[in-house]
Amino acid sequence: MNSLVKELIQPLLEELGQTVALYPGKFKPPHAGHFEVAKQLVDKADKVIVVISPKQMDNITASQSKTVWELYKTLLGNKLEIVIAENSPVKYVLDYIENHPNDKFLAAFGKGEFDRYKVLIDKPNVTIVDGGTKTVEGRNLNASDFRTALNTNQNITQFLPAGIDYQDFIKALSYSKLEEGCGCMHIQQPNDFKSALASLTRYMLDNGMNITPLPKLKIINNDSQNASNILGKTAYYNPENCSITLFTLGRHPKDILRSYAHEMIHRIQDNEGRLNNIHTTNTNEGGELDQLEREAYEHGNMCFRNWEDSIKNPINEWIVDIPKYNYSSKLSNSIFSQLHELKINEITLNPDNAVEIYGDLDNGDFTVGEYDYNYRIIKLDKNPYNSDSFYNIDFHEIGNKNPNPSLPTGNAKENYIKILSTIYKIILDFTQNKFPEYIGISSLDESGYWNVYNKLTKTNQIPGYSRKDVGLQFKDKNGKTGKFIVLKRKDV
Numbered sequence: 001m002n003s004l005v006k007e008l009i010q011p012l013l014e015e016l017g018q019t020v021a022l023y024p025g026k027f028k029p030p031h032a033g034h035f036e037v038a039k040q041l042v043d044k045a046d047k048v049i050v051v052i053s054p055k056q057m058d059n060i061t062a063s064q065s066k067t068v069w070e071l072y073k074t075l076l077g078n079k080l081e082i083v084i085a086e087n088s089p090v091k092y093v094l095d096y097i098e099n100h101p102n103d104k105f106l107a108a109f110g111k112g113e114f115d116r117y118k119v120l121i122d123k124p125n126v127t128i129v130d131g132g133t134k135t136v137e138g139r140n141l142n143a144s145d146f147r148t149a150l151n152t153n154q155n156i157t158q159f160l161p162a163g164i165d166y167q168d169f170i171k172a173l174s175y176s177k178l179e180e181g182c183g184c185m186h187i188q189q190p191n192d193f194k195s196a197l198a199s200l201t202r203y204m205l206d207n208g209m210n211i212t213p214l215p216k217l218k219i220i221n222n223d224s225q226n227a228s229n230i231l232g233k234t235a236y237y238n239p240e241n242c243s244i245t246l247f248t249l250g251r252h253p254k255d256i257l258r259s260y261a262h263e264m265i266h267r268i269q270d271n272e273g274r275l276n277n278i279h280t281t282n283t284n285e286g287g288e289l290d291q292l293e294r295e296a297y298e299h300g301n302m303c304f305r306n307w308e309d310s311i312k313n314p315i316n317e318w319i320v321d322i323p324k325y326n327y328s329s330k331l332s333n334s335i336f337s338q339l340h341e342l343k344i345n346e347i348t349l350n351p352d353n354a355v356e357i358y359g360d361l362d363n364g365d366f367t368v369g370e371y372d373y374n375y376r377i378i379k380l381d382k383n384p385y386n387s388d389s390f391y392n393i394d395f396h397e398i399g400n401k402n403p404n405p406s407l408p409t410g411n412a413k414e415n416y417i418k419i420l421s422t423i424y425k426i427i428l429d430f431t432q433n434k435f436p437e438y439i440g441i442s443s444l445d446e447s448g449y450w451n452v453y454n455k456l457t458k459t460n461q462i463p464g465y466s467r468k469d470v471g472l473q474f475k476d477k478n479g480k481t482g483k484f485i486v487l488k489r490k491d492v
Contacts, residue, residue, distance in 0.1 A: 026143065028060040031146050042079050052065045220246070351421060369415045395449070432464075
């Protein structure tokens with residue numbers, strides 16, 4: 001084989017013959033035991049994919065888990081990939097194997113998950129690996145004890161992999177942590193520079209900005225000579241050691257945060273390999289540098305402004321257009337009770353089972369049995385994602401022909417499937433015709449409908465959409481509280 005042909009086909013040969021290790025889990029947070037499993041997989045495979053559950057545990061989020069794994073990746077190497085599953089991490093693994101029939105796989109199951117992996121036993125290209133025992137130097141480690149130690153300010157060094165500094169771990173964890181407050185899924189307005197810096201960083205991570213591994217941060221607050229110089233330094237990013245230096249003496253905190261956002265754009269440029277050929281700090285000497293700086297000024301300032309607006313208008317205040325309805329709890333409680341009695345925990349709905357709908361994409365009504373429903377879809381200009389295409393959809397009971405309905409029995413399942421299928425069809429028709437960036441399905445807490453909508457959207461995915469949030473809180477104009485289930489278009 002001549003060198004040219006080899007050069008052309010070698011990547012293809014390598015790709016066809018690769019071994020992929022899949023390691024799903026909760027990882028709330030990942031500890032030294034998880035690290036050791038990943039390390040063993042890295043030694044055996046061409047690529048290792050860590051798959052994180054989206055569920056939050058004891059205030060540890062999937063984003064925090066991912067950030068810590070990114071820190072561990074500095075020791076594990078570039079073979080490691082980290083993803084957050086949309087639903088079940090194990091389902092992600094099963095789907096990935098199904099969609100890549102030419103690869104060989106190492107599937108590492110966690111504690112108590114072997115039964116879910118039994119379907120892989122007979123697959124000739126899959127080797128199942130026990131990743132459930134987390135023992136390091138004779139110590140049994142588990143994430144529950146780790147969370148307890150974190151929450152009670154105990155020594156956590158025993159949970160950290162060798163080579164991971166305590167301060168670096170805390171930094172990674174805190175940068176991706178929600179600010180404490182009312183318990184709502186939103187960032188509270190910070191009252192000091194440190195929490196503002198953490199809040200801004202979290203905002204960047206939540207919006208998918210490519211800033212990990214997070215840069216080291218150096219704050220200089222005693223350089224009076226630089227502070228008195230009208231052309232003194234404000235901040236800079238150093239790609240050689242992945243660090244940001246902020247000069248803070250005499251500066252307004254907002255100005256410092258803008259500088260930080262600016263330098264974080266340079267961090268993104270560095271991750272994309274666009275700073276490699278920059279050999280000057282003078283924008284008049286190189287057109288490429290001029291473009292990079294323009295991008296940092298524009299995107300950094302807009303990132304800061306969007307973050308600022310998000311914390312000035314927290315989620316429990318921004319919805320003003322949701323109309324007030326007199327929700328009846330009888331229907332929703334009946335539905336949920338019957339779903340439980342009939343063991344309809346997961347229903348695969350078919351739009352063909354929907355009843356006749358009177359109306360259009362935005363507004364209408366339908367009737368199932370003793371109940372009349374109305375639906376309304378409106379655009380919300382004020383929303384936490386600053387999107388020009390965020391729509392609220394709500395359903396409410398507009399009439400009950402039986403004033404004292406008893407809990408349905410017998411063939412109730414048929415009616416409930418009709419109700420849920422009709423709701424599903426309305427959402428499906430709207431998203432496939434209007435293609436909004438976000439669709440929020442709202443329900444007041446007193447209505448009880450959140451449980452119904454949660455089950456509906458968890459089992460029946462809308463094509464082209466994924467669940468962005470299932471607990472987005474709001475208040476209506478009358479001060480009543482509720483939650484959104486938010487669907488996000490996948491290409492956004």
